Amino acid sequence: MTLPILLACLAGVLVGISRQVNGRLSLSTSPLIASFWNHVVGFGALTILGLSIGGLIPAGAADAPWHAYLGGSIGVVFVAAGSWLVARIGAVNTALLVIGGQMVSGVALDLLQGVSAGLLASVLGVALILAGMALTQRRR
């Protein structure tokens, strides 16, 4: 159980490292160019991994609806935006506000799909996140 816990924490750290490194690259190039390199290098690394362990292109892949393939294009804008932001508002602000946006939009997506499990906790959580965002806007 200790190993999964460590690896799950490490995954979060790697998300931060990736954004920090791409942010540094965007300073010398542009956020979109940083996002391009992020995707090319990631694609290369995953190709090598897939070819060495096998199962890179599974049988069911052809049955997936076309919209399931939209994630990559959205990811390009996501990485570019993160690179642009981290160089301007810092790692903490970027991480927290992106997480906040992910949480609130996730709850909204659930409601749109008619999922209402854990609704009370979700609504309370959204309220806390919005309060935190409002706090960043208060003048001192």
Add this chain to the structure above:
Amino acid sequence: MTSPSGHRLNPLHLLAAFGTGGLLTLMVHFNGELGRYGNALFSSWAAHGTGTVAALVLLAVLFPWRARNAGVKPRAPLWAYLGGISGAVTVMLTSFAVNSPLALSGTLALGLMGQVVFSIVADRWGLFGLPARRPDRRDLAAMALIVAGSALIILFGRGNA
């Protein structure tokens, strides 16, 4: 070079970051669907491949605008091109953790913790060539509220469903 973040956050930056989180929800949704037809590795591989093509198309479309704005910038160190490796490893770690007893909610909660701790350290010492920043009390209070709200949603709200 530590700059206190004394003034309030630019509302444009705040909205951009919040909207970026919305993009992440959509991305996870689509990549998750692709993963169910194939597997996590294929989903990430395909997303990086289609993303590379999408980035090239966007760069081509935006080229005239970029050419006008191009200025002299300091060269990037070689390691700055390797952010994608970190992203690729994240996919593997996450798919491993989700299938462990941690499940999705535990993986998300611990990932959130890892991100928050790293971002504090990164800002404090300006890691990887970005400016160092020192949080003030208001920043810390905002952080506590957003972390608490996210933890509630992950552990007792949607993540737990």
